[in-house]
Amino acid sequence: MGKNIPKTTSPHLAPDRRKQPDFFIADIFDASIKDDMASMEHPLFALRAGDKRVRVYERTGVTVTIKPGYDGCATIHDKDLWIYCISQLVEAKNRGREISPTVHFTMYDFLRTTNRRTDGDSYERAASMLGRLKGTVIETDIRTAGQRDRRGFGLIDSWRVIERDSDERMIAVEVDLPHWLFRSVSAMQVLTLSPDYFRLRKPLDRRVYELARKHCGHQPTWKVGISTLHEKSGSTDKRFKFRAAMKLLAEADALPDYRMIFDTEADTLTFRQRENKAVRKGATA
Structure with missing residues (x-):
């Protein structure tokens, strides 16, 4: 088998849209995409869109219950927002900046960084994604940074639109991450993913x-x-x-x-x- 991942059309890999030059987006990641270790270990995100089942996962002394919101459980593609926010926080921390659970970003930057299209439908799907992340509730005793949470929480605590364009599409967004996830990032309990993960x-x-x-x-x-x-x-x-x-x-x-x-x-x-x-x-x- 070849050593390199093929860049052609594949049922497994999407085209790399990030290869297109864009002078209006700050490439702060430099192929350094971060994910937190706790959520990599446990299946917090659904693998099927529209999944409205309550899922219970038990392994090695940890119990995770995932309860869907009105629009179903957040999917692993919705997790891209987590990864994007974690990457921003780690980048800021590595540069010696103060970080907090509140992350500000432009939706265009998020779409481009995660290898998505930037048409109107993509902005609408991103809005639905925020709703699923807020609506999905996790009840667990996952340990992060030496502390164990025995409570329920949303995959994001809250979100709000700071600015819209003339078509009412979200331009600037603010997201509050759950505190246990922020603790994990602050303790640098994260791993670097391949730049091709989003493909x-x-x-x-x-x-x-x-x-x-x-x-x-x-x-x-x-x-x-x-x-x-x-x-x-x-x-x-x-x-x-x-x-x-x-x-x-x-x-x-x-x-x-x-x-x-x-x-x-x-x-x-x-x-x-x-x-x-x-x-x-x-x-x-």
């Missing part, structure tokens, strides 16, 4: 990538049984369908940073760091 089309591919990133950490490989990976992913598919999806993803070799080696006899997957990629470091990488 992954399928929700399950994104979830599998972040699990590989979390569990490989600074080591070159991670071996996991299909049953364990199925549970950790939060997938609601039957195990045989999940297994088939993992085989297809491994054969496509489209996962950023990692090759997937499927062992049919042992029913395991091994994630191996790509030879031409240095192991991504943590918060300050």
